[in-house]
Amino acid sequence: MWLITDKFLFTLLGTVVFAVLAPIVGCLLAGLERKVSARMQGRVGPPLLQPYYDVRKLIAKDDVTVSGVDGIYMTCALIFVAFAGGIFFSGGNLLMSAFIVTMAALFFIMAAYSSRSPFAELGAGRESLQVMSYEPMVLLMAVCFFMASGSFNIGEAFWLRMPVICYTIPAFIGFLFVLTIKLRKSPFDLSTSHHAHQELVRGTTTEMSGKTLAKVEIMHWCETVLFLGWAGVFFIWGNPVSIVIAVVVALATWFLEIWIDNNFARVKWQAMLKWAWIVALVCGGINIVLLAFI
Amino acid sequence: MGYASKSPWVIHYDGSSCNGCDIEVLAALCPGFDVERFGIINTGNPKHADIFLVTGSVNERNIAVVKQIYEQMVEPKVVIACGICACTGGIFHDCYNVIGGVDKVIPVDVYAPGCAVRPEAIIDAVVQGIGILEEKSKALQAAKKGA
Numbered sequence: 481m482w483l484i485t486d487k488f489l490f491t492l493l494g495t496v497v498f499a500v501l502a503p504i505v506g507c508l509l510a511g512l513e514r515k516v517s518a519r520m521q522g523r524v525g526p527p528l529l530q531p532y533y534d535v536r537k538l539i540a541k542d543d544v545t546v547s548g549v550d551g552i553y554m555t556c557a558l559i560f561v562a563f564a565g566g567i568f569f570s571g572g573n574l575l576m577s578a579f580i581v582t583m584a585a586l587f588f589i590m591a592a593y594s595s596r597s598p599f600a601e602l603g604a605g606r607e608s609l610q611v612m613s614y615e616p617m618v619l620l621m622a623v624c625f626f627m628a629s630g631s632f633n634i635g636e637a638f639w640l641r642m643p644v645i646c647y648t649i650p651a652f653i654g655f656l657f658v659l660t661i662k663l664r665k666s667p668f669d670l671s672t673s674h675h676a677h678q679e680l681v682r683g684t685t686t687e688m689s690g691k692t693l694a695k696v697e698i699m700h701w702c703e704t705v706l707f708l709g710w711a712g713v714f715f716i717w718g719n720p721v722s723i724v725i726a727v728v729v730a731l732a733t734w735f736l737e738i739w740i741d742n743n744f745a746r747v748k749w750q751a752m753l754k755w756a757w758i759v760a761l762v763c764g765g766i767n768i769v770l771l772a773f774i
Numbered sequence: 775m776g777y778a779s780k781s782p783w784v785i786h787y788d789g790s791s792c793n794g795c796d797i798e799v800l801a802a803l804c805p806g807f808d809v810e811r812f813g814i815i816n817t818g819n820p821k822h823a824d825i826f827l828v829t830g831s832v833n834e835r836n837i838a839v840v841k842q843i844y845e846q847m848v849e850p851k852v853v854i855a856c857g858i859c860a861c862t863g864g865i866f867h868d869c870y871n872v873i874g875g876v877d878k879v880i881p882v883d884v885y886a887p888g889c890a891v892r893p894e895a896i897i898d899a900v901v902q903g904i905g906i907l908e909e910k911s912k913a914l915q916a917a918k919k920g921a
């Protein structure tokens with residue numbers, strides 16, 4: 481058995497490693513997304529490292545802020561994402577990781593509210609609705625993971641005889657559905673769009689510029705890595721090959737997200753909330769009932 | 775080359791253009807020219823933009839808007855006048871409400887003439903603008919270090 485301090489130190493180490501590696505991986509994923517999106521639209525697209533260039537440029541811009549505190553809120557959001565990633569990738573508690581990454585979303589919302597701009601405030605309101613939409617399904621997903629593997633701890637998955645996905649296909653499908661909301665991709669890019677124009681100018685990030693906007697970008701990268709990790713962990717069992725399978729699944733999930741992003745127009749928030757909850761109740765509910773009887 | 779030149783984000787504002795130049799600006803973003811190859815993104819938000827593309831002339835109604843967009847942009851920034859209307863007023867120069875080219879209100883860095891300005895000319899102007907952006911960025915960094 482591990483001592484509690486050991487575990488804490490291990491999580492801390494995981495957080496540091498995640499804080500270093502996730503931006504690199506996430507940046508490459510974002511670059512890949514821009515390339516793949518461009519190809520889907522019949523364009524050549526920017527270089528693979530374009531997201532990195534963007535962030536470096538944003539850091540070099542002049543410091544201008546409306547409220548003076550949005551940068552601090554975004555720093556907090558980054559710390560929480562790193563912590564959530566650290567918990568997850570050091571084999572910690574899935575439920576805890578999900579809660580803590582939501583804290584990051586809340587700080588992002590606070591950063592948007594703090595500017596007092598009508599566009600940013602509307603974006604923040606919509607971001608809150610997005611949190612409300614995806615959270616039930618994320619919780620049910622974690623519960624299904626617990627019921628299938630016997631523990632919320634990711635580390636335990638490496639001792640399983642069968643991967644969790646064998647028992648949780650409905651919950652996994654439900655998770656894929658809310659993943660689009662969590663990644664703020666079209667058709668659920670209500671709060672802020674990754675693409676050029678929208679009716680709220682840029683929603684949550686309208687008033688952010690320079691370093692603060694760079695932090696938002698880095699947060700997106702880290703979130704992407706974490707969420708794709710969640711998708712991959714469903715395919716882990718007590719066989720080292722499963723890690724390769726999990727990575728392939730994570731990449732396939734990313735491709736699916738890009739495809740959805742490119743092919744669907746934005747929906748209204750009412751539809752998003754309704755469908756996210758219906759999917760959560762149906763997929764999550766059915767899965768929990770099934771697991772309860774197995 | 776610094777990073778300022780690798781990711782120039784653009785905001786496009788239509789002054790009193792006839793829409794000819796606007797279409798050409800958007801054409802530059804389409805698959806045929808695909809300026810995203812150079813990292814150029816059309817942002818629609820002055821706070822995120824590095825390059826201000828203005829089409830059409832300045833008139834009594836939009837003078838405040840042009841000024842405000844320019845002021846909201848974060849340094850370093852570059853202004854490009856697209857089309858002869860934005861450069862000098864063009865065929866609308868003696869209209870009762872037209873003041874003239876964009877340089878009557880804000881400092882213009884690059885002029886891209888043409889009626890309508892061709893996408894190739896816009897790309898050339900933006901590339902030239904990127905060079906100026908780079909210089910301004912260096913000056914800003916130097917000022918920051920000195921301060």
Ligand code: SF4
Pocket residue numbers: 790791792793794795796829830856857858859860864865888889890891
């Ligand atoms: S330059 Fe010609 S095409 Fe462009 S806005 Fe003026 S009149 Fe229209």
